[in-house]
Structure formats: structure tokens, C-alpha cells
Amino acid sequence: MSxxxxxxxITPAAIQVLGHGxxxxxxxxxxxxxxxxxxGTLLAMMRLSSSKPLQWFASGYVNLFRSxxxxxxxxxxxxxxxxxxxxxxxxxxxxxxRMISALVAFxxxxxxxxxxxxxxxxxxxxxxxxxxxxxxxxxxxxxxxLIILPQxxxxxxxxxxxxxxxxxxxxxxxxVSALADFFGRAYSIGExxxxxxxxxxxxxxxxxxxxxxxxxxxxxFQKKAAA
Amino acid sequence: MDYxxxxxxxxxxxxxxxxYADWLLSGLSVTLALGLSAWCLALALGTVLGIMRTLPNRWxxxxxxxxxxxxxxxxxLVQVFIWYFAMPEVLPFGIGEDIKSMSPLAQQFTTAMLCxxxxxAARVCEQVRSGIGALPQGQKNAGLAIGxxxxxxxxxxxxxxxxxxxxxxxxxxFLNIFKNSAVASTIGLLELAAQGRQLVxxxxxxxxxxxxVTLTYMLINITVMTLMRRLEGRVALPxxxxxx
Numbered sequence: 001m002s003x004x005x006x007x008x009x010i011t012p013a014a015i016q017v018l019g020h021g022x023x024x025x026x027x028x029x030x031x032x033x034x035x036x037x038x039x040g041t042l043l044a045m046m047r048l049s050s051s052k053p054l055q056w057f058a059s060g061y062v063n064l065f066r067s068x069x070x071x072x073x074x075x076x077x078x079x080x081x082x083x084x085x086x087x088x089x090x091x092x093x094x095x096x097x098r099m100i101s102a103l104v105a106f107x108x109x110x111x112x113x114x115x116x117x118x119x120x121x122x123x124x125x126x127x128x129x130x131x132x133x134x135x136x137x138x139x140x141x142x143x144x145x146l147i148i149l150p151q152x153x154x155x156x157x158x159x160x161x162x163x164x165x166x167x168x169x170x171x172x173x174x175x176v177s178a179l180a181d182f183f184g185r186a187y188s189i190g191e192x193x194x195x196x197x198x199x200x201x202x203x204x205x206x207x208x209x210x211x212x213x214x215x216x217x218x219x220x221f222q223k224k225a226a227a
Numbered sequence: 228m229d230y231x232x233x234x235x236x237x238x239x240x241x242x243x244x245x246x247y248a249d250w251l252l253s254g255l256s257v258t259l260a261l262g263l264s265a266w267c268l269a270l271a272l273g274t275v276l277g278i279m280r281t282l283p284n285r286w287x288x289x290x291x292x293x294x295x296x297x298x299x300x301x302x303x304l305v306q307v308f309i310w311y312f313a314m315p316e317v318l319p320f321g322i323g324e325d326i327k328s329m330s331p332l333a334q335q336f337t338t339a340m341l342c343x344x345x346x347x348a349a350r351v352c353e354q355v356r357s358g359i360g361a362l363p364q365g366q367k368n369a370g371l372a373i374g375x376x377x378x379x380x381x382x383x384x385x386x387x388x389x390x391x392x393x394x395x396x397x398x399x400x401f402l403n404i405f406k407n408s409a410v411a412s413t414i415g416l417l418e419l420a421a422q423g424r425q426l427v428x429x430x431x432x433x434x435x436x437x438x439x440v441t442l443t444y445m446l447i448n449i450t451v452m453t454l455m456r457r458l459e460g461r462v463a464l465p466x467x468x469x470x471x
Contacts, residue, residue, distance in 0.1 A: 067402075067444060067445045068448075069408075069420060069444060071413075072420055072423070072437070072444060075424065076437055169303070170302065172302040173304055173410070175304060175413060183305060196312050196313075197313040200308050200313055203305055204301045204305045208297070208301050211299075212300045215300065
């Protein structure tokens with residue numbers, strides 16, 4: 001081991017820059033979780049519905065997004081979304097649309113994964129619940145909204161949160177568009193000071209601390225819910 | 228949109244005696260080689276770790292659990308960069324020097340392979356552990372009762388049973404390793420996704436290039452899934468999950 005570590009690059013100013021990057025990472029995560037769960041629920045409903053075209057659409061969507069790498073999805077959206085928005089809103093090409101592209105890409109991508117979790121959650125609710133709701137005279141929509149989904153979501157919370165942790169880690173992949181999230185900023189500080197190795201270990205440690213503590217919370221919550 | 232489609236672009240000359248389609252094929256072969264070699268590493272290491280997590284020894288269990296948490300809670304991209312930039316500097320016994328003296332391609336491939344392998348091993352470990360955990364306690368007791376050592380019980384009773392149970396989740400990890408291999412494009416390895424980006428730069432036909440790459444990934448996915456479903460059907464264990 002001849003390498004001499006030198007963590008002097010991580011100054012208060014650098015921490016501030018990194019903090020702004022972390023805000024971007026968290027913003028993408030929060031948006032994608034919120035939108036992903038809403039759109040994922042709709043997709044799951046389509047897949048469980050009795051309409052064949054809706055089933056085909058939803059399963060096609062889910063299978064498409066689940067069979068290609070996230071890196072590829074991000075590249076697609078960084079190519080398409082700016083062009084589309086510029087056409088529709090007549091924006092000049094100089095507008096930076098990478099953040100919007102990232103938000104759209106992560107939301108649509110995560111929805112495919114969330115929809116699978118939600119579908120499994122809905123299926124885990126006992127069949128008798130459905131029959132009982134129908135016997136009470138509730139319509140299909142009412143049954144889903146008032147009886148099945150509330151129970152399904154309660155069972156799914158740990159899985160949804162775990163998927164959120166994975167999503168948070170995956171936001172680092174916006175690196176392919178040079179969008180300055182937490183990781184992107186850590187890397188460029190390292191590059192500037194010739195201290196890439198230190199900054200990489202630092203970024204890894206921060207990600208680890210956040211993800212590990214959230215997953216501990218999920219575990220504790222799971223135990224409490226099971227008790 | 229006034230985009231000019233041109234699918235014949237793949238047949239155009241890219242470099243000496245190479246068409247752009249050849250670039251895609253070479254990207255595909257790198258992706259396949261990377262995925263398969265990393266999978267071998269992940270399966271071997273993950274099995275050892277998974278066994279460790281079920282052993283009576285507290286220290287071995289703790290070590291494997293620490294490994295899993297470490298590799299699961301750091302983004303794959305950060306891990307790839309650490310393997311590529313930091314490991315050659317900090318690995319002891321001249322291993323780092325060996326890596327640095329390789330050609331750029333070999334260096335990128337080796338570090339990406341190690342990274343993906345060690346990353347996926349953490350996931351395989353959890354599957355192996357849950358597979359062993361899914362077996363009734365009586366299986367282990369019975370193995371020990373007929374005079375097997377603990378190692379023999381694992382080798383002849385617990386592992387053959389649990390691998391047949393966990394084949395479906397292992398399939399999805401196997402699929403993930405090909406998808407995750409796209410992250411290696413960030414350290415400059417010219418695998419499928421990177422060839423796609425290079426094609427965009429060279430041909431200015433982004434849609435054709437990305438559609439071709441996307442379809443290739445889907446093809447890998449479908450092929451692996453079909454093969455694994457056939458295998459799953461053959462080895463499924465009666466009475467457990469997928470078995471009849």
C-alpha cells in the first residue's frame with residue numbers, strides 16, 4: 001500500500017456543493033417514488049382488470065421497462081424529452097432540460113417496478129375480501145379503492161420503501177447526462193483536486209450511511225407491523 | 228417531427244473492414260462475456276457467503292452479513308468507479324500493479340467483471356440463505372443423524388434442495404447482471420450501451436442506434452428467460468413454490 005490518502009479536499013465549501021447535489025438526488029428520488037407509485041398503481045389495476053387491451057398495454061409496458069438497463073432508458077429520455085419539449089413549447093435549444101428528462105425517465109422506469117410490487121400486494125389480499133365487498137353491493141371501483149388497495153398498501157410498505165432505497169442509489173446514474181447530482185459533484189471535486197479516490201470513498205460512505213439507516217428503519221417497521 | 232430514418236446506416240463502413248453493425252456485435256459479445264464471467268464469480272462467492280450466513284458460527288454469520296450490507300447499500304456506479312480508479316492504487320501484494328499494467332480494455336473488463344461479480348454475490352447470498360432457510364429443520368437433522376458431517380449435509384442434502392427452490396429468483400439476478408453490465412460503459416468499456424452511444428456520435432442517427440441496442444437487450448432478456456424457464460421446469464421441486 002503506497003497510496004497516501006488525503007481528505008483535505010472535503011472542505012466546508014465542498015460539503016455545501018455536495019449538499020446541493022444531494023438535494024437534486026433526493027428531489028429525483030421523491031418525484032419518482034410519488035409518480036411511480038401512482039402510475040404503478042394504475043398499471044397494476046390495468047393488469048388485473050378484465051379488459052384485454054388494458055392488460056396487454058400494462059404488461060407490455062412493464063416488460064419493456066424491466067428488460068432494458070436503466071442506463072439505456074436514461075439515454076433514451078435525454079435524447080427524446082428535450083427534443084419533444086422544444087417542439088411543443090418552442091423552447092430554444094439552450095434551455096437545460098436534463099433535470100426534467102431525468103425526472104420523467106426515473107418516474108416512468110420506476111412505475112414498472114412499483115406496478116409489480118403493487119400487483120403482488122393486491123393479489124396477497126384474501127379473495128374473501130373481494131367477495132364480501134361485492135356482497136355488500138360495492139362496485140368494482142369502490143371495492144378496489146375502499147377495501148383491497150388500503151389493505152394491500154399496508155402489506156406493501158416495506159417493499160415500497162426498499163424499492164425507494166434502490167431508486168435512490170440508481171439516481172447516481174444521471175452521471176451519464178453529466179447532471180450534477182451528489183455523485184456527479186463528488187466526482188468533479190475529486191477530478192479538480194486530483195483526489196478522485198478519496199471523493200469516491202467519501203461518496204460511497206455517504207450513500208452507505210443513508211441507505212443502511214433507512215433499511216434499518218424499514219426492518220424495525222416490518223417487525224412492529226408483524227407483531 | 229422531421230427526422231430522416233435511415234436503417235441502412237448499419238451497413239455503412241465504420242472503420243477498416245468494419246460496418247456499424249459489427250460495432251454492435253462486438254458490443255454484444257463484450258456484454259455477454261462480461262455478464263457470464265461476472266455471473267460465475269457471483270454464483271461461487273454468493274453461495275459461499277449464503278452458506279456462511281446459515282452456519283452455527285457467529286463470526287462467520289456476521290462477516291457474511293456485513294458483506295451483504297456493504298455491497299447492497301452503495302450504488303453500483305460508485306462501486307464501479309471505486310474498482311476502476313481506487314482499487315489499482317490500494318490493493319496490496321502487487322495486485323494493483325498487475326491491474327495497472329494491463330491494456331486499457333483488459334483493465335476495464337477485469338475491474339467491471341470483479342465489480343459486477345462482487346455486487347451480485349451479495350444478492351445471490353441472500354437468495355441462497357433464504358433457500359436454505361426455506362427447508363424444514365428436519366432435513367439438516369436427518370442428514371446429521373445418518374452420520375454425515377456438517378459439510379456433507381450441506382453438500383448432499385441442503386444445497387441440492389435449496390438451489391432447486393431458488394432457481395426462479397436466481398434467474399432474475401442472472402437477468403439483472405446483463406442489465407447492470409451497462410453501467411460499465413461509464414468507465415469506458417465498449418459494451419453494448421457504449422457502442423450505441425458511439426454509434427449516435429458517428430452516424431447522427433440516434434433513433435436507429437438506440438432502437439437496435441434496446442432490441443438487443445430485449446433479445447438477451449428473452450433468450451435467458453426461455454432457457455431458464457425450461458431448466459426451472461425440469462428441476463422444480465415437488466411441493467415447494469413452483470413445483471407441482
